[in-house]
Amino acid sequence: MGGWGQAVSLDIEERGDRLVVTLNRPEKRNAIDAEMVSALHDVCARLEREPRLLLLTGGSEGIFAAGADIAQLRERGRLDALAAINSAIFARIRALPLPTVAAIDGPALGGGAELTYACDLRVCTERAVFGQPEVRLGILAGAGATHRLPALVGEARAKELLFTGRRVNAEEALRIGLVNRTVADPADLLGTAHGLLDEIAKASGLALRLTKLAVDAPPGAHPQLDLVSQAVLFEDEEKRRRVTDFLDRKGR
Structure with missing residues (x-):
């Protein structure tokens, strides 16, 4: 990973004009834990100092991110909520100087979906699924969905998804504007995402x-x-x- 320390929860590839960051907790379905949050902060610090494009993906395991780590979530109390553990890193990703693209293959649920909303653009495979099941766990989608999802799909549709926890497949996600592009073959996902970034990179x-x-x-x-x-x-x-x-x- 060349200068990135031991952030085992992320794989980081440096290219000339971009970073490719792959979530790397396949045994936990890429659930977002404290170590991953810390590693993402390191990525953001680097991109704030040396602005480049960002491609964020969950890898080739057919899963983007299954949300926050539920075992850690169960132990969190009100002070942890006020610490904005996930919302702070997602806001930092949103505020990165140059455009970001999320490449999604398979489920992006809870905090995993909110991580994709924090990116500027989204590309997904036909087996991608988005959902905010938080209310069924007795909590709310507190890491950005309550304001980013309405901006993406409209207030009424966002409220429906947030109130019911209903999942959205790739076809619907494209239709309602939740994603920018879909690909039929998962093998084409990263190529399509890089192609989008290549177009962006032509700009000043x-x-x-x-x-x-x-x-x-x-x-x-x-x-x-x-x-x-x-x-x-x-x-x-x-x-x-x-x-x-x-x-x-x-x-x-």
Whole structure:
């Protein structure tokens, strides 16, 4: 893993413009435990210092993440809830400087689903399943689903899913906007996700960062944030080069 220590709950591959992070607790169906949360914080710290694209996947075992580790969850009390163990890392992933893509094969349930919502885009196989079963365990989906899911699929549909714990298959997920793309063959999942990132990587890095900030900003930040961001980009040398290249190609 080259400089990443002993984060055995994650496999990390470094590529030139991106990190590929694979959840690695197959014996626990990639349940999100304290060690994985800590390892994800290390990943975020690196990407905050050295911004790159992120591809997050559950590997090839037909499971993305079965949620929080239930054994650990049973022992947590109110102070653990207030510590925002999962919600803090998911918020940190959401706030990463450059776009993130989750590649989902098989179930993404509870905290596993919320981890995918924290990413900017989602690609899944036809055997992917999403669900928020928390209310059936006597808790709520407290790591982002109550506000990220309505933003993705609309308030009424999100409430239905949160109130009932009903699972959503890949076909429905694509139809309601929960995922961006689906693939029939699991062998094509990572290639499709990398292809999406390849398209994103063609853009100006600064334009991507400021676009992500603008999209994720609260409504009250607009249009002022857009104006300031555009002012910064208009003075950027990368913008001048790209526009000049475009005009040169058009004039040929």
